[in-house]
Amino acid sequence: MSTVAVEVVYRGIFQKTLARNIVRTIVFAARKEGKIGTAFGRYGDSPERNGIPAKQFAIVSDSPEELEENLAVYEAREVDVTINVDDTMCKGIESWAWYGLQPINALTKPGGTLIVTSRQTADALIEDIHQKDSAYNLAIVPASTSFSGLWVYKDDHTDVRILGALARVCPELVRLDSMLAALEDQGWGGLKLTSARNTHDRLATRPVEPGEGSEDEPFSFDLPGWKSMEEGLVIKGVEGGTGFRGGSLGEGYDPIKSNASGDTSYEPTRNAVFKKFSTRSMRPVINFDTCIKCTLCWLQCPDTCFDVTPDGLYDANMEACCGCAVCEAVCPVADCITMVNESEFNDNNSQWEHWTKDKDSYHKWMSELIQVQKEKDATRSHGYHSPGTYEAESEAEVALTGDDD
């Protein structure tokens, strides 16, 4: 009698098809060994939103009774394997139905495995991953993050490579031969089978000791139960904004007329129980010296991220920014706003404060980040750009992994 549970943590919409392929194939493969399983998405993640972390599960048991017992929960309490298909989520995930930040390894069993698709080293990833009080294993499938879209299947082998890795780290779930047979049943022969087998054979696993990892305390909130809710389900609105960093708005402030061309500094009050930054896989880095104060980044931000500083600049709040990059797109000044991969950062501190305090240090920091971004990530893969986008990205990814030899 045994049950094995696997979760796939993915970016909503962008990786929905990828996650579904993984959990579904696990169940097909398990059936080859006479087991029974179910693949399903976490109810609270639906409807999904672009980028907001979501989960799908595959649960495999020896008997239907055992399976049912494990399905009667909203989210598995623990899983044997956690699969993370975007390494920027190693910093933790805030799903839109989960208030607070959940460490990526929160559900990983003692002795279980966390599989991450990443081009970073294990040590770099562990720096971001919250520490646990039990040991687990970290396995890296060397791959770029596979972004596509709701209806798109991006055939860059990420799915089969993860499944190959899974058979290696958790043979009690399914053996490699059953996994390969299930892949073939879905019409994935040839190169894709080779990719799965090679990833299985070459997978490197690193044990992570208790206490190893980020010491950051994941933020959480107290949720009111139904007895403590207000009558009529009334929810208190967010307080009106203040001057910059909670200062006064000044006597002449008029919400209808005070605008960005005056000397009104402004900081919006923000929703206190949802921060959204774990949705981000890139963040804007701003060159305040070349900023011409055109207001467009601030004006066009769908997430009200920008605080209006006393010197008329715009400081993006890194707890509210979800990394859409509209600010980068609308900025009329070359290289004034650059989107940089989220894994390069270790905090959500204000860039404007850093710049104000020490301009030289800020410039050094900013230039290095922009340089790293340019070298590492010449092509952005955040969804569809033009006809052939997905096909070209898939081919490049397969060539890069070298698993087809």
Add this chain to the structure above:
Amino acid sequence: MTTMTQAPPQTVQDLPQVRGVKQIPVFEGFTSGHRTCQGCESALVMRLMIKAAGPRTIVVGSTGCMYVANTTYYSTPWVVPWMHTQLGSSGSAATGTAAGLASLMRKGKMQEEPINVIAFCGDGGGVDMGLSAISAALQHDEYNLLILCYDNESYANTDIQVSGSSPWGANSTFSPPGKVHRIMNHRWKKNTAPMLAAGHPDVRYIATACGSYGPDFTNKIRRALTIGGPTFIHSIDPCPKGWDYDPKYSHELGMLAVETGIWVQYEIVDGELILNGPSRAIARGIRPRKPVTEYLQRQGRFAHLTEEDLKFFQEKIDESWEKWWIPGIVPFGPQEEG
């Protein structure tokens, strides 16, 4: 229109027109901490709407992304009062809210002051289900209210089903292209704002808008709220989830929709049609329309269109500008003499 109970004469707030981005207020009434997609243009529309309207505003929202994504368990990004209403009832909820305020003020239970009432709906809630309720609201000329339809051209909240506002040929979960049938949505987008304008000649203000044009958008909201009586604004909102594109292009795609002539920007003020921005320049022949491919080929939902399909789409847009009685707006015209 005569009614038995006379509503008190309504006053409106002083909401001056802005001249350029620098006059858009710093005030935020729709703040961070909503669960919309990266690059959600509809969230931007909510934000710009309330920036223009100011804090003395009540917002009512029918079901759709802007309800579901903004109000999960016990939290809100709204600074102003907001209430949910059912999918098809943005019109009735707007009328009811405005009538309730008028009544409370008349009875002395509330201080007399002009309060903006805005009801929003998506294209599913407005163009499809709520059309009759919006029509009814537009007939109640004794109340000041604005109905804003944020149109992302599908039921995007529930994962992209076709609506009456979905464009011809677009991929969606209800119209996936297949090997035998490539075009699964054969309907042309419903011409909503002109329909409402033609059908409700007493309505003083009906406009189309786009969040990519901040000052124009702000001015339209302010005109709608200050002109008196029920008003309607229809905005086109690029949707990175439903249209399948990199979220960074939300702003650009909004502009391309206008520059290709697919979306026409105008206001109908007291029966007079005023074209705005690029649409005016196109109509006057000052600037050419961009080819529709510049807009269509940037979106995954049109990735399956062939050369022939793109040509058909272009011809339909050309026809709307060259053959329609009022270019881009009114398709029918008087019988030709002789």
